Amino acid sequence: MRMELQAIPLEDRFVRLEPLSEALRSEMQAALDCDQPAWDIMVAAAYGPYFDGWWASAMSAMEQGTRIPWAVRRKSDNALVGTTSLYEIKPDYRRCEIGSTFYRPEARGGPVNPACKRLLLGHAFDAGAVRIEIITDATNPGSQAAIRKLGARDEGVLLKHKITFTGRIRDTAQFAILDDDWPEVRARLDARLAAF
Structure with missing residues (x-):
């Protein structure tokens, strides 16, 4: 059996994930x-002068x-x-990774991130x-705490794992969610989202 992931829209009551397309650029x-x-602190940047390179890389991959790569649209205001x-x-x-994630500051701390994780994990396990x-930067405790809150397994730190766009050699904190873990992780995410 192979994993068959599709570049399709995914949505719940909080967000709509739209596969990147030229219309969204x-x-x-x-x-x-x-x-x-x-x-x-990210490996690659997409703000200002870095956007074109980021976009080209995402579309090529x-x-x-x-x-x-998906655009994250918040359904409450369509932003x-x-x-x-x-x-x-x-x-x-x-196997795959969830990442290359960035949310605008006003979208952090609410339902957007858990809703996205619920959709992506469900899509991948269903496939x-x-x-x-x-994975996340070992110097980013906030991101690591959010990943642990999902119920992901903490697998340690990969030393000198990546080099960021600024030239910094990055250590990476690695986590994983296995298919065996998914029922508990799904229930935890569903409970969090039900509270919003």
């Missing part, structure tokens, strides 16, 4: 052009089938508030995934 650029300090992806897609190994990884 200018709206996506406007949504990501903010909060430079948040971008500065989507064409190659190694990444599905495009960020981006998230399934990437490092390995169909034969039934046959047995392992979904979530």
Whole structure:
């Protein structure tokens, strides 16, 4: 059995995830052009002068089938508030990562992130995934806490794992959710979202 991920819209009552397309380019650029300090700890940036390179890379990876990048649209006001992806897609190994995620500051701390994670995890496990990884900068305790809150397994730190667009050599905190974990993680996410 192979994992068969599709670049399709995903939605719940909080967000609509729309696969990137040329029609979304200018709206996506406007949504990501903010909060430079948040971008500065990421591997790649998409604000200001970095947007064109980020966009080209995302679209190329989507064409190659190694990444599905989505625009995140908040349904309460129809605003495009960020981006998230399934990437490092390995169909034969039934594995992928959730990441390349950025939300505008006003979209953080509410239902947007748990809603996106619920949709992406459900989409990947329904497609046959047995392992979904979530990684973050080892210097980002807030992101690590959010990943732990999902119920992901903490698998440690990969030293000198990536080099960011600023040239910094990054250590990466690695987490995973296995298909065995999904029922509990799903129930936890559903309970969180029911509270909004």
